[in-house]
Amino acid sequence: MALGDYIRSTQVWKSIFRHPAPVDRRNRVVVVLTNFVLHLHPVNIRKSGLDLSYTWCMGGLTFFLFLIETITGTLLMFYYRPTAMHAYRDILDLRDVVTLGILREMHRWGAHCMVLAVWLHMYRVFLTGSYKPPREFNWVVGVLLLVLTLLLSFTGYLLPWDQLAVWAITVGSNMARATPLLGHEGPLHSVLKIGEVGLIHSGSDARFLLIAGRTIGEMTLNRFYILHCIAIPLVVTSLIMIHFWRVRKDGGISGPL
Amino acid sequence: MHGPDMTLAVKIGLSWCFAFLAAMNLTAIVFWVFRKEDGKLELPENFGLVATLCGLVFGVGLVLAHTSVPAPVSYSIGLVGLLAFGAYLVAVGLLRAGSAAAWTWLVFALVYLGLSAAYGYLPVSAAPVLPEAFRDTVDAVSGPVSFFFGSVIGLAVIIWFREFITRPAVGWIALNIFLAFYALSMTDWDFRQIVAKPDNIPITMMLLTVGFFTWLALRRAVENDRRIAEGKPVVEKEREEKVLVWPDLVYVELICMIIFTVGLVLWSIYLKAPIEQPANLTETPNPSKAPWYFLGLQEMLVYYDPWLAGVVFPGLIILGLMAMPYIDVNVKGAGYYTFRERSFAITTFLFGFIVLWVLMVTLGTFLRGPGWNFYGPYQYWDPHLVLPLVNVDFSDYFWLYWLGVAKPEHWALRELPGIIAVLLYFLILPPLLARTVFRRLYLQMGFARYMVFSFLFLMMAALPLKMLLRWTFNLKYIVHIGEYFFNI
Numbered sequence: 001m002a003l004g005d006y007i008r009s010t011q012v013w014k015s016i017f018r019h020p021a022p023v024d025r026r027n028r029v030v031v032v033l034t035n036f037v038l039h040l041h042p043v044n045i046r047k048s049g050l051d052l053s054y055t056w057c058m059g060g061l062t063f064f065l066f067l068i069e070t071i072t073g074t075l076l077m078f079y080y081r082p083t084a085m086h087a088y089r090d091i092l093d094l095r096d097v098v099t100l101g102i103l104r105e106m107h108r109w110g111a112h113c114m115v116l117a118v119w120l121h122m123y124r125v126f127l128t129g130s131y132k133p134p135r136e137f138n139w140v141v142g143v144l145l146l147v148l149t150l151l152l153s154f155t156g157y158l159l160p161w162d163q164l165a166v167w168a169i170t171v172g173s174n175m176a177r178a179t180p181l182l183g184h185e186g187p188l189h190s191v192l193k194i195g196e197v198g199l200i201h202s203g204s205d206a207r208f209l210l211i212a213g214r215t216i217g218e219m220t221l222n223r224f225y226i227l228h229c230i231a232i233p234l235v236v237t238s239l240i241m242i243h244f245w246r247v248r249k250d251g252g253i254s255g256p257l
Numbered sequence: 258m259h260g261p262d263m264t265l266a267v268k269i270g271l272s273w274c275f276a277f278l279a280a281m282n283l284t285a286i287v288f289w290v291f292r293k294e295d296g297k298l299e300l301p302e303n304f305g306l307v308a309t310l311c312g313l314v315f316g317v318g319l320v321l322a323h324t325s326v327p328a329p330v331s332y333s334i335g336l337v338g339l340l341a342f343g344a345y346l347v348a349v350g351l352l353r354a355g356s357a358a359a360w361t362w363l364v365f366a367l368v369y370l371g372l373s374a375a376y377g378y379l380p381v382s383a384a385p386v387l388p389e390a391f392r393d394t395v396d397a398v399s400g401p402v403s404f405f406f407g408s409v410i411g412l413a414v415i416i417w418f419r420e421f422i423t424r425p426a427v428g429w430i431a432l433n434i435f436l437a438f439y440a441l442s443m444t445d446w447d448f449r450q451i452v453a454k455p456d457n458i459p460i461t462m463m464l465l466t467v468g469f470f471t472w473l474a475l476r477r478a479v480e481n482d483r484r485i486a487e488g489k490p491v492v493e494k495e496r497e498e499k500v501l502v503w504p505d506l507v508y509v510e511l512i513c514m515i516i517f518t519v520g521l522v523l524w525s526i527y528l529k530a531p532i533e534q535p536a537n538l539t540e541t542p543n544p545s546k547a548p549w550y551f552l553g554l555q556e557m558l559v560y561y562d563p564w565l566a567g568v569v570f571p572g573l574i575i576l577g578l579m580a581m582p583y584i585d586v587n588v589k590g591a592g593y594y595t596f597r598e599r600s601f602a603i604t605t606f607l608f609g610f611i612v613l614w615v616l617m618v619t620l621g622t623f624l625r626g627p628g629w630n631f632y633g634p635y636q637y638w639d640p641h642l643v644l645p646l647v648n649v650d651f652s653d654y655f656w657l658y659w660l661g662v663a664k665p666e667h668w669a670l671r672e673l674p675g676i677i678a679v680l681l682y683f684l685i686l687p688p689l690l691a692r693t694v695f696r697r698l699y700l701q702m703g704f705a706r707y708m709v710f711s712f713l714f715l716m717m718a719a720l721p722l723k724m725l726l727r728w729t730f731n732l733k734y735i736v737h738i739g740e741y742f743f744n745i
Contacts, residue, residue, distance in 0.1 A: 028503045041502045048496035050505055053473060054594075057513050064514055068521070088535045095529065105525035112459040113521070115550050119463075120470060122578075126606055127474045129599065132591040136582035143578045150550060157548050164456070166536040171547045171555065175567025178742070186564050187743035215538060254592040256494045 040244060042252050049253035054128070058121035062149075063240065065114040069152075072107040073229065079103075080159070082225035084218040087161035111153050118149045130254035138246040141239055148236050155228035158221060166216050169224075173216070176207035183207060260446045262386045267443060268376050269328050271384075273319065274440045275373035276332075276339055278433070280315070282366040283343050285429060289359040290350040301349050307342070314338030332377040339370070358426045365433055386444040387635075396633025401559075402728050404620055405721070408612045415475070416604060419596065423476035435468070445635045451623050455531045459549055460622045467615050471607075477594035485595070493593040543627040543640055552621030553614050559629065560723045562744045570716070577713040584710045586701050601698070609717055648733035651675045668738050675736035679745060682719075687711035 007013055008021070022031040032038045048054050079098060080090045094104045122142060125131055131139035158169045177183040181192060182205055189200040202214050212219035247253070291298050318335025322328065343366060351359055376384055415422055422428070439461070442448045451457060481491040547555050557566035589598040596603055624631055626638035655674040656664045665671045691699035691707060699707045726732040736745040 022503060025501070028501045032502050038503070038507065041506060044499040044501050045506055046493075046496065047498055047500055048493040050500070050509060051496065052509075053477065054493065054496075056470060056473075057509075060510060060513065061517060064517065068518075084536075091532055095532065102522070102525040105528065105530045106521055108530040109458075109524050109528075110521060112456075112462075112549075116459060116463055116466065120466060123467070123470060123610065124474070126581075127478075127603065128592060128594055129590040130592060131582040132585065132588070133582075139582050140579045143575060146578075147575055153550070154548060160532055161536045163533040163536060163540070163542055164531060166538060167542055167545045168548050170538075171545050172551060175554075175563050178563035179568050180564055183564070183568075185742055186568070187738075187741055190741065216536075255497060256491055256592045 042248060045252060046255045048255050055253060056120060056124045058117050058124055062114060062117040062121055065110050065117055066236070066240070068110045069107060069114060070233065072103050072110065075103050076107055077229060082159065082221050084161065084221065087159065087221060091160045091162070107156075111156060114149060115153055118146050122146060125254075128254060135246075135250045135254065138243060138250060141243045141246065145236065145239050145243060148232055148239070152228060152232050152236065155224040155232065158216075158224045159228065161221060169211075169220070170216055173207055173211050176210050177202070177205055179206040260450075262444055262446050263381055263384050265328075265381055267449070268379075268381055268384050269322065269332070271440060271443060272328075272332055272373050272377035273322065273335070274443075275369045275376065276315075276335060278436060278440065279366040279369035279373060280339055280342070282362040282369065282433070283339075283346055285362045286346050286350060286355075286359045286366075289356055289362065290346075290354055304349075307345050311338045311342035311345070314341070329378060336374070336377065343370075361426075362429070369437075384444075387441050392445060392635035396636045399624070399631075399633045401620070401631050401724075404616070404624065405612075405724060408616045409608075412607060412612055415471070416596075416607070419475045420479050423472060423479050428472050428476075431472075432469075435465075442634065447632075447635050447637050450638070451634075455528050456549065457622055458528070460619055463615060464619065467611065471611070474594055475596065478596040481593055481595050482597045485598070491593045491595070544625065544629055546621070546625075549618060549622050552625075553617035555629075556617045556621040556625065557720060560720065560727055562742075564742065565745065570720070573713065573716050577717070580709060580713065584702065584706055584713075586706065605714070605717075613717070613720060648727070648731045650733050650737045651678065651735045652737060654730070654732075668740055672736050672738055675734070675745070678735055683712065683715060686715060 019027065019031060019034075022028040029043050032041055032043050076094070079094055081087065091104065095101050125139065125142070154169070154172060158165045177185045179186045181188050182200060183189060184200050184202045184205040184207070186200075186205075189205070190198060192199040202208065208214065210223075211217075212223045287300070287304075288298070291300050293299050315335045315338030318331050318333070318338065321331035321334060324331075343363075347363070351363060355363075372385070379385075422431075439452075443453070452461065477492065481493075484491055546552060554566060554571055557570060560566070561570070585602055587599055587602065589595070590602075623634065626632040626636075626642075627640040628642065628644075630642055630644055632638055652664055652671050652675060656662055656671070687708060690711060695707070695711070698710070702710060723732075723735075726735075734744045736743065738744065
């Protein structure tokens with residue numbers, strides 16, 4: 001008996017995979033329907049949906065990158081403390097001390113790739129007119145996921161707590177103080193006042209809400225850490241579920257009517 | 258303050274880089290010679306064996322290049338693999354069935370091989386660098402104005418000549434030019450400082466992937482447009498038949514995941530993530546830049562105040578993207594590539610995505626230096642460069658230049674001309690356009706859709722318009738109410 005056949009005949013193997021390898025049509029249908037991971041897929045798919053020159057594989061790649069980011073991110077959390085005292089040292093340790101220290105590299109390059117993959121995915125969806133009915137709402141969900149992907153990357157940018165990080169976030173978050181009405185240097189903010197007392201100042205405006213202070217500081221680090229590791233991933237996960245659900249309900253990968 | 262243009266590391270890197278470019282073109286010969294009418298590759302019997310052996314020799318050289326083995330030795334080993342593969346191809350393929358294109362790729366490969374050998378064997382002092390005159394010329398002609406008009410003209414050319422440009426040979430030549438330009442530019446110290454920065458790698462990836470996928474999509478669109486004109490079904494229609502997800506899709510997914518993971522791990526081993534000095538809020542770096550994907554927005558700050566460039570425009574980009582499926586009432590072009598059936602939608606999107614986003618990100622990353630001043634690709638980022646700001650407000654033009662009187666004290670009167678101009682833009686233009694160029698769109702969309710569309714369209718056009726006004730009239734603000742931070 002070949003080794004592969006032997007392994008597949010053991011009790012352990014059979015306890016994990018409840019069915020033999022699907023070789024006939026009926027079992028190939030069943031495996032997708034009944035396997036927990038595979039059931040994200042439909043049972044069958046248009047041939048055009050298999051063509052890489054049609055799909056560019058960018059939606060799937062984006063999701064795969066989200067998984068890579070989640071896994072490497074979780075591992076990074078074992079080493080990283082989001083405090084002004086420790087953050088920078090922990091990043092150096094991840095490079096110099098941690099065994100097989102490419103976790104941060106995988107996380108950072110993966111994040112760059114994910115931003116790019118989302119853009120290319122949307123580019124493809126636009127160019128094939130796949131946002132047209134009945135897929136309008138899923139495009140809207142996709143736009144939200146684009147924004148959240150950028151926010152995920154942006155909040156993560158601060159965490160190394162080096163010059164590159166704080167100044168990039170300073171430049172980015174400075175925009176918030178120019179928010180109309182709600183930023184202390186934004187147009188019309190002086191309209192919001194009670195009597196003579198202005199409601200919007202540098203300690204109460206949109207920027208203060210974003211960075212938890214008048215300047216970038218330890219509380220910003222904490223706020224961005226929570227946003228990066230918990231708050232935004234939770235929202236993204238929920239929206240991904242809706243996004244995938246709607247892909248299926250709207251008729252799978254788009255094709256001509 | 259310049260560093261040396263040529264160093265030992267750059268020289269060794271370029272010797273391998275051009276060897277890769279040569280290998281790339283040799284591989285192209287395979288596709289051009291051994292591809293049959295139906296698109297399938299029919300390779301000679303022992304091709305796999307020869308290619309694997311040559312690849313192995315090349316790989317051994319590449320691995321040795323990362324050890325203490327002298328660079329010319331490891332490089333020579335790699336070169337043997339490359340030359341053997343080239344000689345094999347000429348013998349079995351080119352001489353028998355070489356097309357003109359295949360012979361061209363051989364010439365490319367030989368040129369790259371020559372450059373590769375030059376970097377591999379010449380001493381650092383003698384290795385070729387990009388001619389100073391060429392670099393100076395490029396720096397002299399590059400600027401925000403030429404960059405913008407170059408982008409617009411480039412996009413127009415790509416769209417107009419899409420049938421020509423999407424031919425495989427033309428695409429291949431374009432890729433060769435881009436990569437050779439990049440590789441040769443690496444011999445410039447200033448270019449290297451910016452483009453080879455670890456966090457700027459995504460920009461190069463973006464240029465390559467967006468360029469390639471634009472080419473690919475247009476290629477498929479051209480093919481489908483031809484079919485539609487002939488009354489035949491589009492490519493996607495012919496591939497409508499359904500197949501089972503297991504095994505057809507799950508294996509494609511698995512292979513994509515494995516290839517991508519290997520690539521990411523290699524990239525992570527090869528290139529360290531950047532870490533600079535510890536955070537210090539009292540020491541502002543110059544330039545201070547946002548993360549790369551926001552640099553298009555940071556570039557807009559040159560033309561508009563933060564409340565517009567940093568808040569309102571990004572908000573409208575998001576809202577506009579969300580509104581798109583509800584504005585676009587064209588039922589054609591759903592689920593397949595086409596250009597002709599959606600020419601207006603696609604042209605507008607390409608202008609927004611490529612010219613106003615992708616290329617603005619590139620401009621902001623590669624060409625904006627200290628003080629957010631423009632620097633040519635080979636120009637030193639001089640932190641002391643001071644450019645005179647001679648911009649004036651619309652109210653200056655109106656009251657001082659045209660009427661020749663002092664500007665009124667009160668802001669409302671002072672800015673009245675500017676306010677009227679902005680109101681005219683948003684209130685008069687939509688109905689005017691609806692009666693003229695957008696007449697058909699207006700009839701298709703109906704009033705509500707059209708109003709949303711025209712507002713978003715005018716907002717998008719506001720950026721290039723302000724650029725033009727800045728470049729032609731040195732216009733700073735159209736409306737300038739500093740009292741309320743309300744500047745347009």
